[in-house]
Amino acid sequence: MNFLVVVEVTLRRGIADPEGATIERALPALGFSGVSNVQAGKSFRMNVEAENEDAALDKATALAERLLSNPVIEDAVARLAEVHAT
Amino acid sequence: MTRIAVVVFPGSNCEYDALTGVESLGADAELVWHSTKDLSGFDGVILPGGFAHGDYLRPGALARFSPVMDAVARFAEDGGAVLGICNGFQVLTEAGLLPGALQKNAGLKFLCQPTTLTVTSTDSILTANATLGQELVIPINHFSGAYVCDDETLARLEGSGQIILRYVENPNGSRGNIAGLANERGNVVGLMPHPERAMSTLLGSADGRVLLESFVAPRVRA
Numbered sequence: 273m274n275f276l277v278v279v280e281v282t283l284r285r286g287i288a289d290p291e292g293a294t295i296e297r298a299l300p301a302l303g304f305s306g307v308s309n310v311q312a313g314k315s316f317r318m319n320v321e322a323e324n325e326d327a328a329l330d331k332a333t334a335l336a337e338r339l340l341s342n343p344v345i346e347d348a349v350a351r352l353a354e355v356h357a358t
Numbered sequence: 359m360t361r362i363a364v365v366v367f368p369g370s371n372c373e374y375d376a377l378t379g380v381e382s383l384g385a386d387a388e389l390v391w392h393s394t395k396d397l398s399g400f401d402g403v404i405l406p407g408g409f410a411h412g413d414y415l416r417p418g419a420l421a422r423f424s425p426v427m428d429a430v431a432r433f434a435e436d437g438g439a440v441l442g443i444c445n446g447f448q449v450l451t452e453a454g455l456l457p458g459a460l461q462k463n464a465g466l467k468f469l470c471q472p473t474t475l476t477v478t479s480t481d482s483i484l485t486a487n488a489t490l491g492q493e494l495v496i497p498i499n500h501f502s503g504a505y506v507c508d509d510e511t512l513a514r515l516e517g518s519g520q521i522i523l524r525y526v527e528n529p530n531g532s533r534g535n536i537a538g539l540a541n542e543r544g545n546v547v548g549l550m551p552h553p554e555r556a557m558s559t560l561l562g563s564a565d566g567r568v569l570l571e572s573f574v575a576p577r578v579r580a
Contacts (some may be wrong), residue, residue, distance in 0.1 A: 283461075287461065287506060288461065288464060288504070288506075288531060290462055290463070290464055290465070290466045290531070291462060291466065294466055339415070339419065339423075340415065342416055342419065342452065342459050344451075344458060344459040344506070344507070344508075345459045345461055345506055
């Protein structure tokens with residue numbers, strides 16, 4: 273089976289996020305109020321071939337921890353987006 | 359004569375500065391491509407500045423998987439002198455050869471300026487010839503130079519004398535004003551400033567010489 277998996281990488285709590293903070297500070301000037309806790313991160317989409325959903329997520333989580341994120345400063349979460357017909 | 363390997367990744371751009379820097383101090387230096395798997399015969403290895411593998415994903419994230427990095431890890435394990443400058447420092451943290459990580463500068467600006475550093479430990483292959491408390495003017499040239507680590511790591515680094523260089527005025531938001539640090543044995547060192555660009559008063563500063571002189575000095579392996 274082929275699964276479309278999305279991996280989101282965000283900075284760990286307590287790690288300074290100058291990019292998110294800068295975006296948040298720009299919002300009021302553009303007329304957007306009431307927006308807080310803006311966090312900048314990265315999103316990766318990939319097709320993962322696996323036996324089932326759990327196996328696909330395990331594979332994506334493993335590669336996210338090894339390559340897509342730096343565990344010293346970032347958290348990675350993998351989720352299923354949709355199932356492709358094989 | 360001390361033999362130094364300067365590793366060239368696709369996207370490195372300070373390799374000739376590093377090469378010329380150590381050669382000017384009498385070392386025999388050689389550029390080695392990142393696919394090299396053997397560093398035997400060298401006394402020291404430099405991972406130079408630049409944008410290895412385009413800095414895609416994160417600075418150093420892809421470079422740590424270059425074939426040469428297994429050789430660098432073995433070289434370090436055997437007590438060889440390993441120096442990561444700027445991008446090279448980022449590669450060493452990504453590879454786990456030095457603790458912590460380098461994050462985007464606090465001001466989100468690419469910083470290219472002289473900085474004043476204080477030598478806070480002489481217990482490393484880079485600062486052995488310097489004096490404790492000595493101030494050095496050395497340029498920085500980076501976007502992701504803010505040193506980050508958890509409280510426990512910081513306390514450990516503070517206690518063990520592994521923080522070898524600190525900024526007098528913190529330019530980038532680095533924890534503990536850290537500009538450079540060493541591993542526990544002192545044979546693996548990373549720093550964001552560029553000592554190889556501070557080799558001549560004619561070009562602004564010669565304060566990098568004392569650091570690279572320490573690095574190329576003949577030594578018995580730790």
